[in-house]
Amino acid sequence: MTTHRDRTGARRRWLAAVCSAALFAGACGKGGASAHDHPHAEAAAPTNRIDINATVRQNLGMTFAKVETRRVAKTVRLPGVFEIPEDGKRAYGARMAGTVEILVTRFQTVEPGTALFTIDGPEWRRVKSDLVDNETRIAAASADITAVDAMIAAESVRVVEVRTGIDVLKARVALLEGLRTSGGAREDDIAAAKAALVEMKIKAAESSAREAELRAKRIEAVNRVDAGNARTAILLDAASALSGMSTAELTAVSKETPALPRWKSLARLVVKATDAGLIETVDAMSGAVVAEGAGVVTVVKPERLRFKAALLQSDLEKVAGVSRGVVVRPTEGGAPSATVVGDVSIAPVAGASKRTFDVLLSPKSADALPAWACSGAHAFLELTQTSEAADDALAVPLRCIVKDGTTAVFFRRDPADPDKAIRVEADLGPNDGRWVVVQSGVAEGNEIVADGVHQLLVATSGSITKGGHFHPDGTFHEGDK
Numbered sequence: 001m002t003t004h005r006d007r008t009g010a011r012r013r014w015l016a017a018v019c020s021a022a023l024f025a026g027a028c029g030k031g032g033a034s035a036h037d038h039p040h041a042e043a044a045a046p047t048n049r050i051d052i053n054a055t056v057r058q059n060l061g062m063t064f065a066k067v068e069t070r071r072v073a074k075t076v077r078l079p080g081v082f083e084i085p086e087d088g089k090r091a092y093g094a095r096m097a098g099t100v101e102i103l104v105t106r107f108q109t110v111e112p113g114t115a116l117f118t119i120d121g122p123e124w125r126r127v128k129s130d131l132v133d134n135e136t137r138i139a140a141a142s143a144d145i146t147a148v149d150a151m152i153a154a155e156s157v158r159v160v161e162v163r164t165g166i167d168v169l170k171a172r173v174a175l176l177e178g179l180r181t182s183g184g185a186r187e188d189d190i191a192a193a194k195a196a197l198v199e200m201k202i203k204a205a206e207s208s209a210r211e212a213e214l215r216a217k218r219i220e221a222v223n224r225v226d227a228g229n230a231r232t233a234i235l236l237d238a239a240s241a242l243s244g245m246s247t248a249e250l251t252a253v254s255k256e257t258p259a260l261p262r263w264k265s266l267a268r269l270v271v272k273a274t275d276a277g278l279i280e281t282v283d284a285m286s287g288a289v290v291a292e293g294a295g296v297v298t299v300v301k302p303e304r305l306r307f308k309a310a311l312l313q314s315d316l317e318k319v320a321g322v323s324r325g326v327v328v329r330p331t332e333g334g335a336p337s338a339t340v341v342g343d344v345s346i347a348p349v350a351g352a353s354k355r356t357f358d359v360l361l362s363p364k365s366a367d368a369l370p371a372w373a374c375s376g377a378h379a380f381l382e383l384t385q386t387s388e389a390a391d392d393a394l395a396v397p398l399r400c401i402v403k404d405g406t407t408a409v410f411f412r413r414d415p416a417d418p419d420k421a422i423r424v425e426a427d428l429g430p431n432d433g434r435w436v437v438v439q440s441g442v443a444e445g446n447e448i449v450a451d452g453v454h455q456l457l458v459a460t461s462g463s464i465t466k467g468g469h470f471h472p473d474g475t476f477h478e479g480d481k
Contacts (some may be wrong), residue, residue: 006316030377035228048423050450050460062452064413067442068435070395075386075432076318078359080309080327082377088304089280092116092271092297094290095242096123102153102286104297108381110273116297117270124242128263132236138228142285144221151215159207166204169197230314243269277301305369308354309381311346319346319383325361326382329372330436336369344383359383380434400448401426410438411456413447421449 052062094100097120104110178191234249243250243266253391254265277299284296297331307327311319327340340363347358361381373379400410408426442448449456 005256015468017197022152034303041322049420050423050456051267051419052421052452052456057452060452063450064447065397065400065450067394067396067444067446067448069392069394070435072244072395072432072437073393073430075435076383076385077316077433078305078309078381078383080359080379082298082305082373082375082379083308083329084302084304084375085306088301090275090277090299091295092273092299093118093169093293093295094121095244095271095292096121097290097292098123100284100296100336102282102284102297102392104279104282106279106282108279109277111276111301112273114273116271116299117275117284120268122267123292124239125201127235127239127242127258131232131239131263134228134235134321137224137325138232141221141224141228145218148214148218148221150216150450152211155207155211155214159204162200162204162207166197166200169193169200173197180409191197200384202389205438219402220474239263244271251451271296273299275301293470300375302375303369305363305373307342307361307376307379307381309359309361310354311359312355313350313355315345316357318375318385319359321385325359326363326384327377327379328372328382337419340369340373340379344381365436382432382434393429393437393439394442394444395431396442396448397450398434398436399432400453401436402453404457411449411453412442413449415446421456423456 012324056062096119098119104114110116126304154361173190173193176193180187180190185245231318233247236250239245239250240247243263244263250263250266251261254260254262276302279297280300281297281298283298284290284294323344325344327342340361340362342363345360345362347360350357359381363373363416396410402410403407409426410424410426411421412424414422424441426438427440428438431437
């Protein structure tokens with residue numbers, strides 16, 4: 001029966017052979033593998049160097065990280081995620097119940113005025129019907145004003161004529177009374193003239209009353225027109241709220257039907273983007289009937305990005321006074337990658353359930369964000385306390401350190417020979433989860449193997465103090481020749 005130890009040993013032997021063959025194919029020089037003669041009489045001098053020529057580096061995809069001076073002990077790393085804040089999002093929903101037709105696709109870029117979707121519902125038809133009814137009432141009231149104005153004008157003429165008749169009759173009565181003293185006028189004529197004058201005054205009073213009545217009717221009609229106009233404004237505001245168009249746009253002459261205003265010719269409402277952005281979600285399908293207030297399309301502004309991290313309550317004092325932070329990728333490659341720098345703010349209230357504070361980093365608006373910094377991407381926020389230069393230390397990425405049993409090792413590229421790597425037992429200090437202090441064996445600017453370090457470990461484990469090289473067949477030989 002095959003034991004677990006047998007399987008583990010076989011796996012290790014297979015991994016060593018595969019890594020060795022991939023690592024150092026062609027590393028033995030110009031002659032073939034059979035051309036090597038390795039007499040065992042001459043023992044190679046002990047060395048901790050191993051060949052990593054260009055072929056090896058290419059086969060392994062080897063990368064290097066440089067030793068940097070960092071404040072590892074003073075740095076707090078917080079996990080988090082990029083997100084778009086509330087002011088970078090805009091929801092476009094159904095302002096009324098109805099059938100929608102989607103005009104955009106997810107992740108499509110839109111500009112102000114881009115049509116997002118149309119909606120057809122009974123509420124729009126009701127508003128249009130009310131507007132038409134109100135137009136009819138205003139037209140009827142306006143017609144009443146016109147008719148009353150004509151009647152008032154006619155009555156005014158009649159009043160003038162009656163008043164002229166009164167003046168004539170007053171003069172006749174005065175004349176007849178003057179003649180009566182001399183016996184030149186009969187009493188009957190005088191009485192008839194006075195009666196005619198009274199009748200004319202009655203007509204004048206009736207005309208004045210009629211004119212006043214007509215003017216009252218005119219005021220009533222004017223009030224109806226004013227009320228209709230006010231109702232029209234209210235209905236147009238309602239139509240504007242439903243359509244998303246301004247009242248000026250709704251009342252402008254329609255391009256399709258020049259004889260009608262826009263609101264009359266608009267059968268379906270078109271919802272348009274008010275700002276430039278990217279379609280994040282489309283929450284309805286064409287032909288679907290949605291309820292009033294239901295979300296249909298969400299547009300985001302990807303450039304308005306922030307990073308949100310979680311800070312343990314116990315670490316709050318460690319970052320007190322820190323106002324700047326750096327967001328780094330979860331896994332660094334060999335070469336330095338772009339970071340995101342910005343202002344940091346800590347929420348004044350902690351989350352009771354998780355016992356953490358939200359920490360927000362707002363990137364500098366003038367800085368171009370790296371490609372990996374996008375909404376939903378996970379990363380780490382580094383907050384470094386202000387400290388003296390004595391707190392600085394030489395550090396390498398933690399991923400460059402590997403374990404050979406209980407011994408931590410790393411591989412430093414030989415500054416004198418870039419085609420060789422030197423295996424070094426690591427003398428480590430504190431780490432922040434990404435960088436670790438190396439207390440000896442390195443200098444600032446040294447290159448440490450990052451990608452490919454595990455293959456080097458497999459190739460050197462068990463004979464770590466012996467340098468050598470590999471044949472294309474995967475066999476290892478000590479010495480440099």
